[in-house]
Amino acid sequence: MLSVENLSISFRTDEGLITPVQGVSFKVEAGKTLGLVGESGSGKSITTKALMRLLPRNASLSGETRITYRAKDGKDVEIHKIKPNARSLRHLRGGEIGMIFQEPMASFSPVYTIGNQMMETIRLHRGCGKREAREMAVEMLNKVGISNPSERVDQYPHEMSGGMRQRAMIALALSAGPALLIADEPTTALDVTIQAQVLDLMRDLQRDLGMGMIFITHDLGVIAQIADEVAVMYLGTIVERGATRDVIRAPKHPYTQGLLKAIPSLDTLHDRLSPVPGDIPSPTERPTGCPFHTRCPDFISGICDVNTPFEVSPVAGRSVRCWLHSDVQGGRSAA
Amino acid sequence: MSTSDVLIEVKNLEVLFPIRKKKLFSSEVRQLRAVDGISFDIKRGETVGLVGESGSGKTTVGRAILRAIDPTGGDVVFHTNGNDVDLTRVEGEELREFRQHMNMVFSEGPVQLSTLGADRLRLFRSKMSLVFQDPYSSLNPRMTVRDIIAEPLIASGMMKDREAIDVRVREIAERCKLNLEHLRRFPHAFSGGQRQRICIARALVSRPDFVVCDESVSALDVSIQAEIVNLLKDLQEEMGVAFLFIAHDLSVVAQMSHRVAVMYVGKFVEYAPTEKLFFEPKHPYTHALLSAIPQADPDVEFNPIKLEGEIPNPLDAPSGCRFHSRCPFARELCASEVPEWREVTSEHFVACHFTEEFEFSRPNRNTKN
Numbered sequence: 079m080l081s082v083e084n085l086s087i088s089f090r091t092d093e094g095l096i097t098p099v100q101g102v103s104f105k106v107e108a109g110k111t112l113g114l115v116g117e118s119g120s121g122k123s124i125t126t127k128a129l130m131r132l133l134p135r136n137a138s139l140s141g142e143t144r145i146t147y148r149a150k151d152g153k154d155v156e157i158h159k160i161k162p163n164a165r166s167l168r169h170l171r172g173g174e175i176g177m178i179f180q181e182p183m184a185s186f187s188p189v190y191t192i193g194n195q196m197m198e199t200i201r202l203h204r205g206c207g208k209r210e211a212r213e214m215a216v217e218m219l220n221k222v223g224i225s226n227p228s229e230r231v232d233q234y235p236h237e238m239s240g241g242m243r244q245r246a247m248i249a250l251a252l253s254a255g256p257a258l259l260i261a262d263e264p265t266t267a268l269d270v271t272i273q274a275q276v277l278d279l280m281r282d283l284q285r286d287l288g289m290g291m292i293f294i295t296h297d298l299g300v301i302a303q304i305a306d307e308v309a310v311m312y313l314g315t316i317v318e319r320g321a322t323r324d325v326i327r328a329p330k331h332p333y334t335q336g337l338l339k340a341i342p343s344l345d346t347l348h349d350r351l352s353p354v355p356g357d358i359p360s361p362t363e364r365p366t367g368c369p370f371h372t373r374c375p376d377f378i379s380g381i382c383d384v385n386t387p388f389e390v391s392p393v394a395g396r397s398v399r400c401w402l403h404s405d406v407q408g409g410r411s412a413a
Numbered sequence: 414m415s416t417s418d419v420l421i422e423v424k425n426l427e428v429l430f431p432i433r434k435k436k437l438f439s440s441e442v443r444q445l446r447a448v449d450g451i452s453f454d455i456k457r458g459e460t461v462g463l464v465g466e467s468g469s470g471k472t473t474v475g476r477a478i479l480r481a482i483d484p485t486g487g488d489v490v491f492h493t494n495g496n497d498v499d500l501t502r503v504e505g506e507e508l509r510e511f512r513q514h515m516n517m518v519f520s521e522g523p524v525q526l527s528t529l530g531a532d533r534l535r536l537f538r539s540k541m542s543l544v545f546q547d548p549y550s551s552l553n554p555r556m557t558v559r560d561i562i563a564e565p566l567i568a569s570g571m572m573k574d575r576e577a578i579d580v581r582v583r584e585i586a587e588r589c590k591l592n593l594e595h596l597r598r599f600p601h602a603f604s605g606g607q608r609q610r611i612c613i614a615r616a617l618v619s620r621p622d623f624v625v626c627d628e629s630v631s632a633l634d635v636s637i638q639a640e641i642v643n644l645l646k647d648l649q650e651e652m653g654v655a656f657l658f659i660a661h662d663l664s665v666v667a668q669m670s671h672r673v674a675v676m677y678v679g680k681f682v683e684y685a686p687t688e689k690l691f692f693e694p695k696h697p698y699t700h701a702l703l704s705a706i707p708q709a710d711p712d713v714e715f716n717p718i719k720l721e722g723e724i725p726n727p728l729d730a731p732s733g734c735r736f737h738s739r740c741p742f743a744r745e746l747c748a749s750e751v752p753e754w755r756e757v758t759s760e761h762f763v764a765c766h767f768t769e770e771f772e773f774s775r776p777n778r779n780t781k782n
Contacts, residue, residue, distance in 0.1 A: 117634035118605075239723050240467070269466040269661060269724070270705040274717035277707070296634065299707035303715045323711040340639040341709050342668040344691055344775070350643050351668060354636035357604045 079148045079290050080106040080129070080258055086140035087121075087128055096361045099125055099314040106258065111284065111291040113305030113322060115298060115337075119358050121314035122294045126260045129292075130171055131162065149174055150257050173203040176256030180263040182243040185250075186235040192219075192246050193231035196253050203254040218249040222279060241272035245279065252283065258290045265300060277304055298341060302326055310334050313359065313369035316389075320396035330398040332374045368401065376402055420492055420622060420655050421455040421478065427486035428470075428477050432728065445728050447473045449679040450487070452754065453762075455623070458649060460656040462670030462687070464663055464702070466724050469676040471659045475625040478657065480508065491623075551612060552600035558611055559596040562586060565619045581618060588648060589614040606637035610644065617648060625657045630665060642668055663706050667691055672760075675699045678727050678735045681754065685761040692775045695763045698736050700773040734766065742767060 087099040099121040106112050116122045127133055129145060145157040147170075155174075160167050171177075179185050186195060196215040200206065206214075212231070219227035222245040235243055244264065251259060261280070265273040281304060284291055293304055301308055302322060309319040310333065318331040329335045336354035356373040359365055365372050371382040381401050390404050391397045428448040434441045447470045455461050463471045477484045552561055562582045566572040572581065583593060589610045600608060609629065616624050626645070630638045642665065649656065658669045666673055667687055674684040675698065683696040694700045701718040708715065720739045725731055731738045737747035744767070752764045765771075 117636060241723055270663070270702060271466065271717070271720050272723070274705040274707075275719065278717070278719075297707070298635075298709040302709050302711045303707045326709060326711055337636060338709060340635045342639070342642070342664040343709075344664065344667055347667060347687065347691075350646070351639035353638075353640035353643065355640075357606055357637065358634065360604075 079108045081144075081146045082125075082129070083144040083146075084140070084142040085125065085128060085145065086143060087124055087133065088138050088140065089134075090136045090138075091362075093362050097314065097364075098361045099128070102311075102314070102316055104309055104316065104319070106290045106292055108257070108290045109284070109288045110306045111293055111304055113301040113308040114292060114294045114311060115296065115301055115308060116311035117296055117337075117358055119313070119361065120311040122311050123262055125311075126177075126262060126292060126294060129157065129260065130175060130177060131157065131160065131167060132171075147174065147258070169203070172199060172251075172254040172256065174256055175258045175260060176251035176254060178244075178247055178251050178259065178261045178264045180266050182240070182247040183235060185247055186243070188235055191232050191234055192238070192250075196231075196250050199250060199254045215249075215253060218253045219246065221283070222246070222249045222252075223275075224249070241268055241275065244268060244272075244276055248276075248280065248283070252287070256289065258292070259284075260292045260294075262294045263296070264293075266295065266297070273300075280304070298326065298338060310337070313361075313364065315369060315399060317370065317400065318396075318398045320393075324393075324396060330392060330396065330403055331370075331400050332376050332402070333370050336373075336375070368399070378402075418456045419454045420457045420459075422490040422492070423454065423478065423487070424452050424490070425487035426451045426474065426477055426484055426489065428473050428482060429485045443728060446679050446730065447727060448477060448484075449730075451681050452487075453674060453681065453684055455655050455657060457622070458653040458655055459672065460649065460658050460670045462666035462673040463657060463659045463676060464661065464666050464673060465676030466661065466702075468678075468724055468727065470679045470727070471676055472627055474676070475627050475657055475659050479625060552608060554600055557597055557599060558586075558591070558603075561600070561611060562596075562614045562618050565615060571619055582614075585614045585618045588651065589617070590644065604637075605633055606640060609633060609641050613641075613644065613648070617652065617654065620652065621654060623655045623657070625659065627659045628661070629658075631660055631662060638665065645669065663691075663703065675702065678725055678730050680735060681762070681764065682736065683761075683763050685763075689758075689761050694773045695757060695761065695768045695771065696736075696765050697740050697742055697771065697773075700771075701741075703775070734764070742771070 082105070083103045085099060085102040086097060088095050088097045102125055104112060114122045114125065124133070128139065139158055143158050147155045147157055149155050155166070155170065157170070160170070186192070193212060193215050196218065197208065197211040200211040200214050201208070216227045216231050219230055224230050224242060224245055235246070238246060264280070265276050268276060277300065293301070295301060305322045307320065308322045308325050309316045310325070310331065311317070312333050318325060318329065318334045325334065326338065329338055333354070339352045340354055342351055354373055359372060365383070367383040367385055368374070368387050371377050374382065378401060387399045387401045387404060389397050389399050392403045426448055427450055430445040430447055432443045432445050434443065451474060453461070463474060465471045473482060476482045478489050559582055562585065563578050566578050566581060572578050582596070586593060586596060591607070591610050591614060600611065603611065630641050633641060645656065646669070648654065656669070658666060660666050670687050672684065672686050673690045675682050675690070675696065677698050683690060683694065683699045690699065691703065694703060701720050705717040718741070722739055725735065725738060731748070733749050734740070734747045734752045737743040740747065746766055750766070752766045754762060754764045757763050757768060
């Protein structure tokens with residue numbers, strides 16, 4: 079339902095042009111969840127903001143970028159071509175693609191009640207009357223497991239606890255009836271017990287409504303539980319992708335391997351952890367060649383630091399951007 | 414374990430915050446029991462982990478032990494060279510001297526209580542929340558890394574000679590794997606992981622016996638976090654410092670700690686050596702908390718125990734056992750009587766009326782078929 083090809087995003091900054099996202103391609107299918115994993119600065123949030131055309135003014139998409147979305151009425155929308163002030167964009171945001179953010183308090187207006195804000199969305203996207211919209215809002219709150227929805231609907235965001243606000247946020251995003259939901263670290267700010275509740279809820283809702291979902295997180299544990307497919311990002315490129323189970327069972331890219339090894343596990347309580355050496359480079363000092371070569375344990379001098387690896391598929395359904403795996407495709411090492 | 418190994422003894426620690434509700438002609442004062450009667454000890458060179466959900470009072474415990482907040486009741490005894498000192502009774506100059514032995518690493522870096530005189534301490538306390546909200550404020554942007562690390566030594570009057578200070582700063586910087594070239598730079602030039610190393614160096618430069626790490630690794634990316642955890646463990650081995658490691662991430666706490674305490678609405682519910690707590694939990698809350706950790710393993714069944722509702726507001730904490738409102742095994746007795754804090758097996762403390770009836774095992778171990 080959504081296909082992204084060659085997405086590159088550049089920002090004009092005082093230090094010159096930086097390109098935090100380079101050549102990202104992926105697809106999302108209806109009813110499936112794509113997990114986007116990466117550390118801070120890997121470009122995962124900017125990528126999804128581009129899908130909603132929510133980038134700041136100093137950002138620009140490259141000419142090769144193609145973002146095609148199949149709308150609910152079956153028509154294909156080319157998101158990268160929409161003018162920033164177009165009416166169709168207003169319909170797309172919320173009505174077709176919904177978004178949930180990490181900090182629910184920042185997404186609600188503090189001066190309107192939850193119900194007010196939900197009714198605004200419902201009336202805009204569904205074109206129904208006030209009374210009907212209110213009924214729908216109450217029903218949505220009930221669906222996300224908020225008790226006493228008919229009273230809660232008249233409460234202000236600050237009257238709710240963190241977990242409840244995040245549920246209300248989900249209800250708000252879903253009230254416009256989107257076909258695709260983008261969730262940007264929706265559980266990161268929550269305690270584990272509440273996180274488990276929210277993950278459960280999102281899984282159930284997705285199954286009931288048949289939505290496609292893009293789930294952004296830095297927590298591979300959460301990804302393992304919710305995503306069908308996973309894409310691992312490092313410095314603005316997808317370095318590895320495949321079915322979640324396969325990627326976590328048998329990671330191919332040294333970065334994915336390092337990331338999985340760095341997670342503390344209860345099975346190895348007294349062993350030392352294995353960190354990925356070095357720091358994440360800043361976007362202004364992007365390494366040449368493979369972006370990961372500065373921290374890679376299997377770095378091949380003369381290849382990795384010179385040539386950018388291209389995407390290869392060592393096994394069906396998997397792809398990886400790494401020179402270590404490029405010989406699988408018949409030694410095309412000199413690109 | 415002989416008592417001489419004990420570094421810090423906490424007895425019935427209690428912190429109440431008065432909450433004033435203004436009415437037209439009067440005001441109503443209610444007590445928020447942030448920490449409500451906690452007893453435990455920390456041994457020399459040991460790491461005690463403290464976990465709990467937000468609002469459970471973990472940070473308040475850490476700060477009350479350091480007297481960054483004055484406890485309203487109970488004792489904190491700091492055992493040092495044979496002289497036992499009750500920290501809740503120390504005043505003025507003497508208190509300042511003790512702060513040299515204890516430092517605090519806050520979530521984004523240490524705040525050197527040792528650098529604050531009694532008058533500035535007041536000022537600092539009034540600004541406490543600001544320190545926590547702005548992650549960059551824990552490293553002064555106008556001071557070089559060298560000056561930041563040296564500050565506790567100078568402010569506490571521990572060292573006066575410039576060269577001696579330089580030697581000490583270089584030594585600790587090296588131990589914390591900082592590049593010595595970087596000592597002349599300012600904090601803005603550093604990444605999160607490097608900043609955290611600067612903060613750790615500052616906390617350890619005065620050779621403290623005890624450091625509180627409050628969410629010290631929570632803001633870091635996993636690949637960097639592992640490095641800081643390893644560093645803290647190495648430093649502990651070399652210097653014999655004891656940590657109170659406060660975090661909400663249970664797997665990191667398990668990795669760091671020798672013993673772990675679980676907190677729920679101002680009270681400890683369980684305290685045990687790490688393996689016992691994680692593999693044979695005895696309190697229903699601990700068990701539920703452990704079951705909610707998502708495992709990065711798609712073949713492990715994820716079956717979190719669903720707790721009803723949310724963590725109660727400490728202003729109106731439930732009667733009896735505070736967990737009874739969400740506990741799947743709650744009975745009548747739980748609502749009326751506060752469970753006793755008792756040692757069920759050696760070194761394993763639990764506060765639950767019916768713990769003997771439960772047989773919890775490590776959650777989420779059943780593999781999918």
